Amino acid sequence: xxxxxxxxxxxxxxxxxxxxxxxxxxxxxxxxxxxxxxxxxxxxxxxxxxxxxxxxxxxxxxxxxxxxxxxxxxxxxxxxxxxxxxxxxxxxxxxxxxxxxxxxxxxxxxxxxxxxxxxxxxxxxxxxxxxxxxxxxxxxxxxxxxxxxxxxxxxxxxxxxxxxxxxxxxxxxxxxxxxxxxxxxxxxxxxxxxxxxxxxxxxxxxxxxxxxxxxxxxxxxxxxxxxxxxxxxxxxxxxxxxxxxxxxxxxxxxxxxxxxxxxxxxxxxxxxxxxxxxxxxxxxxxxxxxxxxxxxxxxxx
Amino acid sequence: xxxxxxxxxxxxxxxxxxxxxxxxxxxxxxxxxxxxxxxxxxxxxxxxxxxxxxxxxxxxxxxxxxxxxxxxxxxxxxxxxxxxxxxxxxxxxxxxxxxxxxxxxxxxxxxxxxxxxxxxxxxxxxxxxxx
Numbered sequence: 001x002x003x004x005x006x007x008x009x010x011x012x013x014x015x016x017x018x019x020x021x022x023x024x025x026x027x028x029x030x031x032x033x034x035x036x037x038x039x040x041x042x043x044x045x046x047x048x049x050x051x052x053x054x055x056x057x058x059x060x061x062x063x064x065x066x067x068x069x070x071x072x073x074x075x076x077x078x079x080x081x082x083x084x085x086x087x088x089x090x091x092x093x094x095x096x097x098x099x100x101x102x103x104x105x106x107x108x109x110x111x112x113x114x115x116x117x118x119x120x121x122x123x124x125x126x127x128x129x130x131x132x133x134x135x136x137x138x139x140x141x142x143x144x145x146x147x148x149x150x151x152x153x154x155x156x157x158x159x160x161x162x163x164x165x166x167x168x169x170x171x172x173x174x175x176x177x178x179x180x181x182x183x184x185x186x187x188x189x190x191x192x193x194x195x196x197x198x199x200x201x202x203x204x205x206x207x208x209x210x211x212x213x214x215x216x217x218x219x220x221x222x223x224x225x226x227x228x229x230x231x232x233x234x235x236x237x238x239x240x241x242x243x244x245x246x247x248x249x250x251x252x253x254x255x256x257x258x259x260x261x262x263x264x265x266x267x268x269x270x271x272x273x274x275x276x277x278x279x280x281x282x283x284x285x286x287x288x289x290x291x292x293x294x295x296x297x298x299x300x301x
Numbered sequence: 302x303x304x305x306x307x308x309x310x311x312x313x314x315x316x317x318x319x320x321x322x323x324x325x326x327x328x329x330x331x332x333x334x335x336x337x338x339x340x341x342x343x344x345x346x347x348x349x350x351x352x353x354x355x356x357x358x359x360x361x362x363x364x365x366x367x368x369x370x371x372x373x374x375x376x377x378x379x380x381x382x383x384x385x386x387x388x389x390x391x392x393x394x395x396x397x398x399x400x401x402x403x404x405x406x407x408x409x410x411x412x413x414x415x416x417x418x419x420x421x422x423x424x425x426x427x428x429x430x431x432x
Contacts, residue, residue, distance in 0.1 A: 028395040063371055067362035071392030075383055079374035111393050119406075124393040142395050161391065188329050189376050219329040249327040256325050281327070288325045 019102045020129035020138055022047070025145035026057070033142070034072030035060035037109045037124045038081050040140060041168045044107055045086070051170035054085040071122060074111060074164060079193075081168045087190045087202060089175045090182065091165030095155065097177040098137075099130050101167055104176050108167050113160035122161070171198035172205050180206065180213045188219055196223055214240050218250055225257055233257055248276040252288050259288070259296040267292045346384075347377055353384035361387075 024043040026036045038060055042053040055063070063080045064072040078088040091097055091108060101108055107128050114121040128146055129138035135151040158165075167175045174183060183206055191199035203220040210216050221236035237254035240247050255271035258264070271289045276282045351372050358368045372380060383390070398406070414420040418428030 031394045033395050034393055062364055062367050063374075065363075066358070066392060069361060069392035071394035073383065073387070073390050073392055075375060075379045075390075076371065077393070079371065079379065083370070083374050111391065113391075115398070120391065121398060122391040122393040123395065184329075185333055188333070191329075192376065193374050215332050218332065222326070222329045225326065249331055252325075252327050281331075284325065284327055291325060 017132040018130060019099075019105075020131075020146075021102065021105060021107050023107050023126060023128045023140065025140050027143055031065055031067075031070050032061050032072075033124045034077045035064045035080065037126050037140075038064075038077065038084055038086070038168065040126050041081075041107055041109065042084055042086060045168075045170045045173075048105070049170055049173070051085065055080075055083060060084065072124070074166075077109070077124065078166060081166075082190055082193050082195065085195070085198065086168040086170055087186055087198070089167040089169065089178055089186045091163070091167060091177070092182065093177050094163055095151075098127060098165065099132065100176050102127060102130050106167050106169065106173070106175060108165050110158055110163075110165040111161040112154075112157040114157055117160060120160075127165075171195075171201040174202065174205055174209065180210045180216050184213075184216050184219050191219075191223060196227060199223055200227065212243055214244055214247055214250070217243075218247075218253075221250070222253065225253065230257060230261060245273075248274050248281050248285060252281075252285050255292060256288050259292050262296065264292055264296045267296065347381055350377070350380040350384040351375075354380055354387070357384070357387050 021044065023040050024047070026039050026043075028036045035057065039053075039057045042051070045051040046053060060080055063083065064076050066073065066076070081088050091101075091110075098108060098110075107126060109124050109126055112123050112125055114123050123142060125142075126140040127137055128140055130136065131138075134148075136148045137151065137154050138146045139149050139154075141147045141149060169175065178186075184203075187199050187202045187206070190202070200220070200223045203216065203223060206213075206216050207220060217236050217240045221233045221240065224230075224233035224236065234254065234257055237250050237257065240250040241254065244250075251270055251274040255267040255274070258267035258270065271285065271292055274285050276285060354372050354375075355368050358371070359365060363371070375383065411420055411422045412426065415422055415426040416429050
């Protein structure tokens with residue numbers, strides 16, 4: 001995993017009317033435009049940061065093509081990008097989000113229908129820049145690098161995919177146009193396919209932007225706990241409870257953590273205050289409580 | 302056909318086992334769980350989604366050696382979506398139309414419009430509507 005340190009991601013206001021990113025171009029090679037698009041962004045991030053792609057172009061090809069469909073599903077594009085080491089964030093907010101992401105140096109992949117709904121020709125295009133004065137996007141479109149596409153044509157072919165787009169970023173980079181909840185979700189999906197180290201770097205970066213978001217803190221603390229960074233996990237769980245003492249899941253996990261460190265008295269104090277109206281949560285709380293009463297024997301290392 | 306199915310079952314069982322040993326800790330997943338508890342049928346369909354996708358992939362000519370890896374990289378929700386909708390989901394490709402394709406396409410469109418009486422391009426067509 002790349003050694004990207006978290007950095008303050010808050011951007012300046014966007015006034016600049018244009019942006020052009022130097023994204024390496026790879027021809028789509030017929031049915032393989034999804035893997036080409038991923039590779040272009042992977043090479044871009046490799047040139048900009050310490051990110052190193054985990055897969056070769058050949059491996060991306062093999063993981064994305066469905067021969068009988070003659071192309072790649074959106075979900076498989078996302079899954080292959082994760083396997084390559086990039087976190088996939090959904091594009092929200094339509095047209096305006098495209099230019100905002102491009103402005104802060106984030107190229108995007110969009111799905112367009114080059115034809116009409118009754119005769120679809122689906123294509124993944126990579127957006128590499130825009131010019132608000134001439135009303136153009138720059139796109140790596142099929143065989144043409146940095147082709148100029150007018151806003152109006154682009155909008156017409158993009159609306160036919162219900163404005164689907166994805167922002168692929170290496171650990172430590174965050175999209176500008178998403179709220180904390182969706183960012184946590186995207187990072188967690190990356191974490192859950194075995195990329196926890198990179199996920200932690202991104203959670204830590206998000207923490208600089210949203211230090212009081214309890215969902216984010218919960219995800220970060222859990223990731224610390226899973227990777228045996230117990231002191232850090234303890235601190236963050238306690239932060240959550242200082243923001244929201246009724247956070248039953250954080251209370252449960254903190255108690256479990258303390259129990260596993262052999263601090264059963266503290267664990268008991270924490271868990272005794274925890275209740276939840278949700279049956280599933282309550283049953284986890286009960287199980288933890290029970291375990292602590294039994295002296296935390298199972299989990300003491 | 303049997304090989305990937307077996308491997309997927311194996312992967313699914315490993316995943317379930319891993320969750321058991323982590324039972325007392327609430328997973329981050331809980332943040333995204335739907336408010337309503339899933340029905341038994343939904344749970345079952347989530348469990349078999351990955352196997353269903355594997356079977357579809359085999360039919361669609363995906364390299365069998367990579368099927369498990371590809372499915373393992375999908376979240377549960379994504380696997381469920383693919384297993385339901387693989388036939389209708391769009392598949393992006395270079396997908397420009399070839400010149401021959403375009404010629405055939407234009408021919409068919411004009412033939413249809415001729416038959417509908419909207420055009421009169423060909424000598425051999427007669428409109429099939431409203432004499």
